[in-house]
Amino acid sequence: MPGTVRFNGQDAIPGQKSFHWLKVTTRLDGSDLNIPIHVVSGTQAGPVLGLFSTLHGGEWLSIEMLRRVTEALDPTSMAGTVIVVPVANPAAFGQLTRMTPDESDAPDLNRVFPGDYTWTSTLLARKITDEILPQTDALMDFHLGLWGASFGTIVYGRDFTDPAVSERSLSMARAFGHPYIEREQLVSRFPGPGSMLGYAGEVMGIPSVISEIGGAGFSPGLEESWIETNVSGMFGVMQELGIVEGPAPCLDRYLMIEKTHRVNPSVGGYLHPELSEDRLMSEVHEGDLLGRVISPHTFEELERLTAPADGRLYLISRPYPVNPGDWAFGVVDNAYATWES
Ligand SMILES: [Zn+2]
Numbered sequence: 001m002p003g004t005v006r007f008n009g010q011d012a013i014p015g016q017k018s019f020h021w022l023k024v025t026t027r028l029d030g031s032d033l034n035i036p037i038h039v040v041s042g043t044q045a046g047p048v049l050g051l052f053s054t055l056h057g058g059e060w061l062s063i064e065m066l067r068r069v070t071e072a073l074d075p076t077s078m079a080g081t082v083i084v085v086p087v088a089n090p091a092a093f094g095q096l097t098r099m100t101p102d103e104s105d106a107p108d109l110n111r112v113f114p115g116d117y118t119w120t121s122t123l124l125a126r127k128i129t130d131e132i133l134p135q136t137d138a139l140m141d142f143h144l145g146l147w148g149a150s151f152g153t154i155v156y157g158r159d160f161t162d163p164a165v166s167e168r169s170l171s172m173a174r175a176f177g178h179p180y181i182e183r184e185q186l187v188s189r190f191p192g193p194g195s196m197l198g199y200a201g202e203v204m205g206i207p208s209v210i211s212e213i214g215g216a217g218f219s220p221g222l223e224e225s226w227i228e229t230n231v232s233g234m235f236g237v238m239q240e241l242g243i244v245e246g247p248a249p250c251l252d253r254y255l256m257i258e259k260t261h262r263v264n265p266s267v268g269g270y271l272h273p274e275l276s277e278d279r280l281m282s283e284v285h286e287g288d289l290l291g292r293v294i295s296p297h298t299f300e301e302l303e304r305l306t307a308p309a310d311g312r313l314y315l316i317s318r319p320y321p322v323n324p325g326d327w328a329f330g331v332v333d334n335a336y337a338t339w340e341s
Contacts, residue, residue: 025120051142155211
């Protein structure tokens, strides 16, 4: 029923939008660490969708996507509720770093669910696990490229023990209306269900999709197109769930991706892509030169990054300084990808 979503002892009011700070802990400097939460509560009964951004503090373009969706939603015509968490790790976002900037041995919020200790990340995970996830029926989490890199796929978990969770997740991925869908191992990829969505799906039975479409640091027009893709994708999922009216988009065909290759530098230097930024999801051939790493000190070429297989570029980068292992390129392996209708 509408109104059953509840934060800080306050029931959501049907037909209204509300905002809450969920207190997590007190920091050494005396300030509160709070998670921001928007609730858009429909007038009719329906499912609860949770939208999450910035579990990794360096992935922030999706905050703008969630802001636009929150503004555009009209609760008086909705059946169900949308919970929007634009900054799930405010401590990391404050430093624009992926990890929570503390000295803990568990700094990656998306690898510590459900949150067993009292490090900052585990306290954030515990708060989300206890007070947000149980109120949801479906989840979307946004993990775009860090500044300088952009991804191009929608991801769902194919390995939940309950196959119904994977099937419902696939329905959400298709309703997003984006033709490139990655079928990933969300549960078995890390030791234990090492992500928020892996935990929510495996332990709580909540279906989900991850958007990895877009990144910051590219031309404003291109970034705008990624923002619009994600905004319309969220509405597609809300239509699929019946929260907003209208048929969910259904494409003629989707490329179902089973295997990808990361092509990241093994040396630090200045990354010079050989491919323009509009090549995201375009075809490459095995051996194609994708980029070069140049020493910013001696100006020597330190490494050549080439496509390891025939496929499509699901990760591209703009010129920027990289550490060993930083994001550069990624190739969908054509031998493990099939078009399905
Ligand atoms: Zn991420």
